[in-house]
Amino acid sequence: MITGGQNLVALGGGTGLSTLLAGLKLLVDRTEGRVWIDTLSAIVTVSDDGGSSGRLRDELQMLPPGDIRNCIVALSEDSSLLSRLFRHRFRGDGELGGHSFGNLFLAALTEVTGDFTEAIRLSSEVLASKGHIYPATISDVRLVAELEDGSIVRGETQISASRTPIKNLHLEPERCLPLPQALKALRSADVITVGPGSLYTSILPNLLVSQVARVIGESHATKIYICNLMTQPGETDGYTARQHLEHYGTSLRKSSLISSL
Numbered sequence: 001m002i003t004g005g006q007n008l009v010a011l012g013g014g015t016g017l018s019t020l021l022a023g024l025k026l027l028v029d030r031t032e033g034r035v036w037i038d039t040l041s042a043i044v045t046v047s048d049d050g051g052s053s054g055r056l057r058d059e060l061q062m063l064p065p066g067d068i069r070n071c072i073v074a075l076s077e078d079s080s081l082l083s084r085l086f087r088h089r090f091r092g093d094g095e096l097g098g099h100s101f102g103n104l105f106l107a108a109l110t111e112v113t114g115d116f117t118e119a120i121r122l123s124s125e126v127l128a129s130k131g132h133i134y135p136a137t138i139s140d141v142r143l144v145a146e147l148e149d150g151s152i153v154r155g156e157t158q159i160s161a162s163r164t165p166i167k168n169l170h171l172e173p174e175r176c177l178p179l180p181q182a183l184k185a186l187r188s189a190d191v192i193t194v195g196p197g198s199l200y201t202s203i204l205p206n207l208l209v210s211q212v213a214r215v216i217g218e219s220h221a222t223k224i225y226i227c228n229l230m231t232q233p234g235e236t237d238g239y240t241a242r243q244h245l246e247h248y249g250t251s252l253r254k255s256s257l258i259s260s261l
Contacts, residue, residue, distance in 0.1 A: 008037045009189040009221075011136075011206050013045035016197030018070035020226065025075050025130045040131035041185040042071050043212075045205040047143040047171070050157035052089075052099045056107050063116050063135055069102035072120070076127035083127065117179065134185065137209045139176035143201065145169050156201045163234040166200050169251075171208045178211045186215045195226040199244055200235050204251050213255030 010020055027037045046063045048054065053064035073083050086102035102123075109119035120133055145159045146152055146168040153159050159166070186192065197203050207213040216223070225248060227241045236244065 006037050006190040007039040007041075007185075007188050008191045008193065009041045009043060009185050010193045011043045011203070012193075012195055012197040013048070013067045013202035013205070014197045015070065016195060016202060016226075016228070017042060017044065017067070018074040020193065020196065021071055021074040021131065028130045039185075039188075040075070041182075041189075042075070042131060042133045043136050043182045043185065043206060044068055044071055044133060045202055046135045046137060047141055047156050047201070047205045049142065049155045052103045054157065055099070056103060057140075060107055060111070061140070062107060062110050063138065063140070065103045065106040066100065068120055068133060068135065069100060069106060069123075071133045072123050072127055072129055073102065075124070075129035075131045075133070077130060086127065117181070132181075132185065134179050134182040136182060136206045136212060137176045137178055139173065141171045141173065141176050141205075141209075143169065143205055144172050145200070160198070160201055160235070165237070166235060169200055169204055169208065171205065174208075176209055178209050183211060183215050186212070186219060186221075189219060189221040191224065192216060192219060192221045193224045193226055194248065196228050198232060198235060199228075199239075199247060203248065207251050207255040213252050217252060217256040 008024065010017060021042055024040055028040050044067050048064040048066055049057060051066065053066035056062055057064050069086060073086050076083050088101040090096040090099050106119050106123055109122055110116045113119055116138060124133060142154060143156045143159060144152065144154050145166045147162060147164040148167050149164050153162050195203055225245050227244050231237055231239050
């Protein structure tokens with residue numbers, strides 16, 4: 001059991017991470033002798049290139065806001081109007097069609113402040129989030145996969161759509177800089193959770209960011225891998241829970257070695 005005074009860091013992306021955070025925020029509480037977490041932080045992958053996030057990446061040359069937005073809402077103390085507003089997605093076939101208000105809010109704050117991480121911090125304040133949210137990197141990274149048939153697929157959306165098993169995974173550019181606050185959170189963590197989420201497109205991209213895998217490997221924190229309930233076509237067909245963990249461990253060791261060179 002997590003005891004009082006713990007610093008917990010959750011790594012991941014997609015809907016899996018935000019779902020986990022919605023539960024963990026209930027432990028950020030020091031009243032009536034309840035179990036509580038002292039500091040809750042989320043480190044979020046930023047390789048998404050589909051939907052509203054992908055359009056904003058291309059049009060505004062910014063990091064994808066979608067997964068970040070979901071985490072902000074998940075950690076929010078305000079479960080009514082503001083949270084609903086951040087989740088709202090515009091209808092229609094025009095330029096606004098398909099965009100999330102929360103994504104546009106983050107895009108606007110990024111332009112106003114000139115800093116995506118500051119836009120995240122201010123958005124978290126607006127929604128009274130009970131935790132800290134950090135992108136794994138502030139570099140404009142794209143996910144690249146080498147498939148078992150030797151072909152190369154670029155972009156998270158195309159990788160997810162592929163039905164050929166993945167052999168190797170890397171980011172472009174490979175030497176992308178980590179966010180210092182994310183590394184600091186990992187170094188001070190008592191508990192590090194990984195997942196749930198797509199193994200190859202939500203979880204492993206965090207490890208590919210320079211220094212992240214090495215810092216996790218050196219940490220004495222309790223590490224918890226939260227596995228998906230279902231396998232994913234083309235990514236983890238036939239994987240057992242143990243195989244999910246083994247592939248994560250192999251990537252962690254490989255990425256740790258690369259980042260130490």
